[in-house]
Amino acid sequence: MADENTQVAPVAGAEENATQENKGFTYYFSDPDSVNAEMHHVVITLPYELPELPWHWHIEKPDDSLKDLGCDSKFHGCVDISKAGHSAIMQQSTQKIEELDKKSAELDKKNAALDQANDKFDQAMKAMQQSQQVQTQQSLALTQGLQKVAEGQEQANKVMASMQQILVGMQADQAKTATPTSDTKPAENTNKQENGGN
Known part of the structure; x- marks a missing residue:
């Protein structure tokens, strides 16, 4: 045993x-x-x-x-398993469902606010992208304009250089014609003959 x-x-x-x-x-x-x-x-x-x-x-x-x-x-x-127990369980379940409904409604509001914030953010991003596009186009136009101004300045400098060469050449020609040479005699005063014959 x-x-x-x-x-x-x-x-x-x-x-x-x-x-x-x-x-x-x-x-x-x-x-x-x-x-x-x-x-x-x-x-x-x-x-x-x-x-x-x-x-x-x-x-x-x-x-x-x-x-x-x-x-x-x-x-x-x-x-x-009593009816009172079932009622208590039902009441607790109903309270929990109501709490969940409230939390769900709060989440819905938060999600709606978040969606609005996201929409505003998207609009701001689009506006910023459009602004950047405009600035890029303006910068490109400004750069092209500055290139044309620089090309124009270069052309003006070439014209000025040519004009300076022409002026230097003209001054050299004037200098040659202004100095007397031995082959050329100064013109005599012809007034003497016209007046001197009297």
Whole structure:
């Protein structure tokens, strides 16, 4: 016969639920669909440990605040199956939905404001790009104008240089004609002959 103090490893959590008085294992049976309300939640203490939990059996102790207790495998724990519990759950759910709706409305407003800000930013960017295009065109026109002015200045400088050469040449010609040479004699005064014959 096995020693009473030795135990096989219990199902997870069952050891915590074992009562110290009779060294048994406490389980919770629940059938929330049962017509008999007493079967919604039943506490069962066994002198031995169950290797596997049968259907509707749980090892978790339900919350004491639940009104009509029912443990459900869908929820992996105990739930309140009373109408009051359903009403409370519905009220909490409604409140959470309303909170989510408010947050959604706030997000919608923020998104609308963000969309407007993005539109304004896009318009500003387009205006800036157009301004840059105009400035680029003006700069190009100014550069071309300055090139033409420089070409015109170069032409004017060439004309001035040609004129200076012509003036230098003219001055040289005048200088040649102004100096007397030995071949040429100054014209004698013809007034003497006309007046001297008298």
